[in-house]
Amino acid sequence: MNTTGALQWRVIPLETHNAFMNMALDEACCDAIARGASLPTIRFYRWQPSAVSIGYFQSLEDEIAVDACRAAGVDIVRRRTGGGAVYHDYEGEITYSVMVPERDFCGSGGATGDSSCGGAARPLGITESYHVICGWIIDGLRTIGIEAEFKPINDIVVPVARVGGAGGADGAAMMKKISGNAQTRRNGVILQHGTILYTVDVRKMFSLLKVGKEKIADKLIASVEERVTSVRDVLRDVRPEVTREALYEALLGGFTRGKSVMFGAWSDDELNSARRLAAERYESEGWNKMR
């Protein structure tokens, strides 16, 4: 923190790595922040090869169609964060990570751009911090014409009008998920990461994930595919020209508005540490098949 109390952030601009390196960079960055060697950091990234990530508590075999992933050349990695299974399509989504000391990530009630501590602002708890960071995504989406809402605990949804259909006589909008997020707090550092869907091949997604009937048990809809949407789907009829680059710029704006930021790069220590973590943890069967 600088002398005026405003939190100084480092932003790592959009980059692409494989699944193992992406997770390893998150961990290496958190470690560097914990020992004071790095600033609080916001990063944006894509996954190449495309990959599925599973939450820390998920059973890999229960959640992932492993043979389908192998056939499609899709990597599989377990995250350090809880939450569900996510398909990270190289062409279809942008992922972010926010990494910041718990004691420095504050608010005074309501989601605002200023997350610095002092005065009435105090360190945010888990549910509050989801709300604040998801608020940055919502701000970004608004600038490209999407009105999204935060759905606790960790989702961002967009109302999509129902078009006729049985049971849809009241014309109520269906809320479809456009972003999922997950958070862990270790060594006094918050890591929250999440995806924002630019375009989604729902059939491909659900060919790689095993979706149990329990997940849709209490819904009156026939297909899990109907619960997910993307920037391209939402803007199809009104702004079909919005590119993935435009989405990235919009997210960058939403994440950095009201903040003191410097655009930076990984330190040599972070990169070396990440390469080691990717090889020793995230690529290992012992880690990925832990549950």
Added chain:
Amino acid sequence: MRYIATTKVAGGKLLRVKADVDGGAVTRAELTGDFFLHPEDGVDALERVLIGVDVGAAVEAIEERLHDAAMRDGLTLVGFEVRDVAQTLYIALHSDSVTSS
């Protein structure tokens, strides 16, 4: 014998309990799902405390074990509660066993 039950917690998170039973009591338990738990390694404590649960145990007794472990280890459950774990284990123990593969 292995018993499995899966429940969908109010709010949308999925919780699965797999329990191995021998001699009328749980010998091993595994909790999986898309929930959040802080700190994450607290799941080990919750699983450990289910060892020894009698197959005829009441939900409240199971819940008390889990509650005590969560309190002792300062665990924060997000998207589920210890009651959900207790109820899911209870359902598992009262369902047909599955063949382990």
